[in-house]
Amino acid sequence: MDIGPRLKMVRERHQLSQRELARRSGVTNATISLIEQNRVSPSVSSLKKLLEGIPMSLADFFTPDEAPVENPHIFRAATQPDLGRHGVRLLLVGATVKNREMRMLRELYAPGADSGEPIVHPEGEECGLVTRGTIELTINGEVSILQPGDGYYFSTTLPHSFKNIGQDEAEIISANTPANF
Secondary structure: OOHHHHHHHHHHHOOOOHHHHHHHHOOOHHHHHHHHOOOOOOOHHHHHHHHHOOOOOHHHHHOOOOOOOOOOOOOOHHHOOEOOOOOEEEEEEOOOOOOOOOEEEEEEEOOOOEOOOOEOOOOOEEEEEEEEOOEEEEEOOEEEEEOOOOEEEEEOOOOEEEEEOOOOOEEEEEEEEOOOO
8 A cells, every 4th residue: 555645545535735734743744745745654653643633543544445344353464554664564453443452463574674763652562472583672672582482572661672683584473552553
C-alpha cells in the first residue's frame, strides 16, 4: 500500500485540507505534502500522530476499504498491513479488529536490519519468540543474543531495540500492549 496516496484519500474523505490536518496533528503542512507525494516515508509514530488529527486508528488506515471479509477471525498473510521500514517488515495481525487490546506482529528483519534508536513507550508490555535467524536484543542497555526458540518478555517503559546479526532473514512473532503503539 502506498501510504502517501492513501493518506491523501483519507484526508480528503474527511474533508480536511493539509493545513487543517497539520493544525490538528501538530505536523507541518509541508511534511504532509511530502508524505502525500510519496517523497517522504513517515515513521509509525508520525503517521499515528497524523491519524489522531482525523481521527483514525493505524489499523483502520491500513485496512483496505473494499476488502471482503471471509471470516472476521482469520487474517490471511496477504491482508496483514506492513508497518515497518528500512529492512524491517512489521506485519500486523488483526488490523481490522475494533478495540484491540494488544498488537500482534510478525516481524521480519533483513540481514543487518534493526529497529533503530532504542524504543520507549510510556506504558505496556511486549513479548515475543524468535522463529528464524539470530537477533541481538538490547533491553535497558543489556545485550542478549537470541536464536530460534528463544523468547523475551519486558516492560516497554525500558529502552529496547532489535537487530538481525545473522546472514539470513530473521523472524520474530511478538505481541504487545497497549495495541495503539
